[in-house]
Amino acid sequence: MESLEPVQGRSRGRRARGRPLRVLAAAAGAAVLALGAAQPASAAPRVTLAVAAPTSGSTVHDTTELRFTGTNLKTVRVYQLARQVATATVDASGTSATAQVDSSALRDGLVLLRAVAWGRGSLLPRATTTLLVRVDNARADQHPAGYKLVYGDDFGGRTLDRDKWCTRYMYDGGTESAAEQAKIDPTCLGRDPVTGTTLGTLDSLGGNGTAPGQEAEVYRDVNKDGAAMHTVQDGYLSLHATATRLDQPYLRYESAMIRSKEEFAPTAAHPLYLTTRVRLPDVRGSWPAFWLAGGYGDGHVRPPWPPEIDILEAPYNNSGNGADVLWTAVQTYYDHAEFPNGAPQGPIQTTYADSDFDGNAYHADSSIRDRWIEVAAEWTPDSVCWFMDGKKLACKTYKWVANDGPQNTTPATILMNLAVGGPWAGADGVDDAKFPMTYDIDHVRVYRK
Known part of the structure; x- marks a missing residue:
């Protein structure tokens, strides 16, 4: 191929x-x-x-x-x-x-x-x-028969293709100054249709740095020492993370992420198969991920959350999330009084589970770190199945719909990021001695049936 x-x-x-x-x-x-x-x-x-x-x-x-x-x-x-x-x-x-x-x-x-x-x-x-x-690249990603490639990046150039990727979340806010945010690619920005607030500037899910958050990094294109945080070489992209903010109390690391400009949604007639080949860092406290969340759509609503599909999450600690564990999930968040019958995305049921799949986690027979693995999801309007190296891990029912209803649901953007620390990945601390580290991405592909 x-x-x-x-x-x-x-x-x-x-x-x-x-x-x-x-x-x-x-x-x-x-x-x-x-x-x-x-x-x-x-x-x-x-x-x-x-x-x-x-x-x-x-x-x-x-x-x-x-x-x-x-x-x-x-x-x-x-x-x-x-x-x-x-x-x-x-x-x-x-x-x-x-x-x-x-x-x-x-x-x-x-x-x-x-x-x-x-x-x-x-x-x-x-x-x-x-x-x-x-x-033999023609069959290497193990996509199902009958699916046609509609989007992809094999990272064959020398730099990140900025026509395909943004490097901040699709939400507003962030820790960067107005001058720094002004450097963000305008085609990566959106606008809140109600308040007019600029979207596409958020550089961390760990808060604003004044209190502990769920992560401990900020996303940058260049770190404070002048090092590029996205590099392309030998046919793959590296997302770098550096311990270059250790003087800060909470957001102590600089890291990298990508977000697709193109957005995706399956239909009953045309399900999607999304796949990536990655090499995960073998560093305690790291949290690489490959996931889907609501994008800008046509701009008539803010990017909604939920829905969210986590194709790969790999937090690494000594508290049950070792080198052999790969997490998958579908996300809900709702007011029980508003939705007494359950989440609009549900009912969520597991329809298939491999013998090594426990709840939302797959336990491989050896480390999945520091080696190439292919991770994928087959996605229909009301279900998701997860795969690693062609092996089906699990399937669940899940509707890609916002809490505000189908009319306010947007297609998904693809997110790949290297988070660090926080109460989950950093439950046993972060191994600063192993920095800098990288999350390597060989390709990202979307197939449509």
Whole structure:
């Protein structure tokens, strides 16, 4: 499957003379990476390079991690033919390296990659190795048959696509000054139809910083040290969080979020399937999320709440929310006197639950942190089913309707954010020593049946 974003490859480097590249012999429609022996130059110090993972012939998709071992490594670059596709991160000892390759920029089928290593104190390549992989992006996100892609971002560029994404909530308020809020993209703003208040400026769900809130971060495009909080590299987006407000009593962290400008709602004839591939931070006190809430619609009402669908919530603490837990939920909030028969979004009933799904939480058989997972929801006007890596976790009945009725219900905006702390994720404190951290997003896609 081709990337939904343009990917600009650069041709860097040339194959060394007299060093033949192994010829790829495979049928069309498959992609394999063939491992070749490291070839050190004769000059000391000796440099070696070998592929540690994946194994030769492995099937890969989306952003794929390559791991190398070697000796005296300083720089390792990965090429497909003459085009550089990745630069590896080399550890301080010079004995291992890791590269992230955006396979969506490669054609499905057999692909031969070549890694070239430079040693410390050398300007010339000192070792090479090759790897054959089978690229298969066409079915990688495991969307159901009969659904067609209608929206997506594969983060194949160099910066966040601001034509698709905003970086504040759709509500008013926030901790930033009027001058700072004036820098927000005007196309991300709305207006309260009654009061005229500008919407789209809210930078935290943790309050205004004068008292404890449910979270302990503010969302920024650039933190107080000048670091970008949204970066795009190797075919994925990183939402960064930094411990750069520790002098504040409550909102002690700076972090990042995205909100889709396009809004979505299923119909009975055309349900939706929303999916994302993410890598969660392995940091106590972190709270990455992927969720839906009411957007601006046509502007005749403020964005309503509820409704809300939480496709992924991953608060990480030592109080029952460990590295193997993924939360899902549908939200209600109502006055029992006004709605004596229950929430307008209900009745909410669980119609399916995996054996490892307990209430609103799924317990995986191993950590879901610091590795890529695909998380999705199949959404109809009156139900939601959740999936992880193609496995159905649970289904519940739920109506996407505001408390004020269908006439005041707006379509959903997609939200992805990296919250920090608060009484849930931060129940056992926040591990400041592991900052900065990132919530990595390989793609976001919406399919319609």
